[in-house]
Amino acid sequence: MSSIDTLVNTTIRSDVRAIHGYHVADASGYIKLDAMENPYHLPHHLREELAQRLVEVTLNRYPVASYATIKQSVCAKLGVPAGYDVMLGNGSDELISILCMGCALQDRRAVVLAPTPSFVMYQRSAQFAGMDYVGVPLKADLTLDMPAMLAAIEEHKPSLVFLSYPNNPTGNLFAEEDIVAIIKALDGFGLAVVDEAYEPFAQQTFMHRLPEFENLVVMRTVSKLGLAGIRLGYMSAAPQLLAEFDKVRPPYNINVLTQAAAEFALDHVEVLNQQATALRAARADLAAALAAMPGVSVFPSAANFILIRVPNSDDAYAKLLSRKVLIKNVSKMHSVLTNCLRITVSTPEENSAFLDAFAASLAS
Ligand code: PMP
Numbered sequence: 207m208s209s210i211d212t213l214v215n216t217t218i219r220s221d222v223r224a225i226h227g228y229h230v231a232d233a234s235g236y237i238k239l240d241a242m243e244n245p246y247h248l249p250h251h252l253r254e255e256l257a258q259r260l261v262e263v264t265l266n267r268y269p270v271a272s273y274a275t276i277k278q279s280v281c282a283k284l285g286v287p288a289g290y291d292v293m294l295g296n297g298s299d300e301l302i303s304i305l306c307m308g309c310a311l312q313d314r315r316a317v318v319l320a321p322t323p324s325f326v327m328y329q330r331s332a333q334f335a336g337m338d339y340v341g342v343p344l345k346a347d348l349t350l351d352m353p354a355m356l357a358a359i360e361e362h363k364p365s366l367v368f369l370s371y372p373n374n375p376t377g378n379l380f381a382e383e384d385i386v387a388i389i390k391a392l393d394g395f396g397l398a399v400v401d402e403a404y405e406p407f408a409q410q411t412f413m414h415r416l417p418e419f420e421n422l423v424v425m426r427t428v429s430k431l432g433l434a435g436i437r438l439g440y441m442s443a444a445p446q447l448l449a450e451f452d453k454v455r456p457p458y459n460i461n462v463l464t465q466a467a468a469e470f471a472l473d474h475v476e477v478l479n480q481q482a483t484a485l486r487a488a489r490a491d492l493a494a495a496l497a498a499m500p501g502v503s504v505f506p507s508a509a510n511f512i513l514i515r516v517p518n519s520d521d522a523y524a525k526l527l528s529r530k531v532l533i534k535n536v537s538k539m540h541s542v543l544t545n546c547l548r549i550t551v552s553t554p555e556e557n558s559a560f561l562d563a564f565a566a567s568l569a570s
Pocket of ligand 1: 242296297298299300325370373374401403426427428429434438439
């Protein structure tokens with residue numbers, strides 16, 4: 207064994223060495239329907255105005271640590287209840303990691319629990335924080351298996367339960383009363399994190415229920431709204447909880463360019479909201495077109511992506527790739543997703559290009 211291999215083996219954790227990195231496919235030259243991005247840019251005149259703002263940004267100093275201005279604009283523009291603050295993350299990915307690091311115990315392994323399949327970073331962040339992860343399978347219709355969820359909560363007493371609302375990669379909204387029952391079951395020992403990354407497309411939220419539940423954390427991101435490139439996530443919860451998690455947050459985690467771009471974009475949030483409205487309409491059209499295709503079943507979606515089942519997902523995925531369309535093949539994630547594909551809703555033009563390529567793929 208070479209000396210660098212020995213060094214890797216002795217220094218790097220074996221569980222890290224055993225896994226693959228978070229895979230991001232190279233999308234250059236493809237119609238990109240794999241990552242739930244908003245396909246629309248800010249209008250040109252706004253981008254020019256933004257460029258002017260960015261010229262003024264102070265790059266030689268660290269960001270102002272309180273983030274007061276950007277937090278104020280997030281709270282005011284993005285529906286955080288009065289009296290509640292937010293904590294900001296470099297994407298909600300960072301917030302998931304901070305939540306885990308803040309809850310990992312020293313005397314025993316704390317547990318993160320989530321329905322499965324769900325967003326992969328819940329499990330990864332739990333692992334990296336040295337926590338145990340318990341995944342409770344969804345039912346075949348992709349709803350929560352409530353007896354199993356409540357039994358697992360009772361047995362494992364998780365510190366954190368992540369609930370993606372709507373769920374990624376399935377696209378459905380779990381029943382509100384089921385989420386409430388989970389929050390209540392965790393009372394006194396665990397936090398329920400309702401991850402509302404897709405809220406602009408679901409228009410269902412637990413934000414306004416923060417005052418009702420001390421153990422509720424609501425997490426969101428501006429990524430799906432149209433600002434995935436700036437990396438800004440936010441979460442709200444009781445101030446006492448936010449104060450503790452804030453100690454775990456790396457200092458200056460939101461850079462000055464992100465802050466300036468976010469403040470500017472949130473001043474024009476109506477543009478982003480209109481884009482979300484267009485994408486919701488496009489979702490209905492795309493779902494209807496897919497449902498009309500022979501052999502394709504379409505699952506209900508409250509997000510900006512649609513989950514479908516086809517006779518042979520690997521074949522359809524490969525044929526789409528050869529036609530320069532990149533979607534996500536989620537069929538190997540979990541047995542309930544056998545032969546399932548996830549397609550991001552895009553512009554009417556890209557959706558119809560996808561539909562043409564998909565129809566040709568199914569036929570060939
Ligand atoms: N939560 C869910 C449910 C997601 O699907 C994603 C991204 N795919 C994230 C969080 C992470 O979002 P961000 O871009 O804010 O890190």
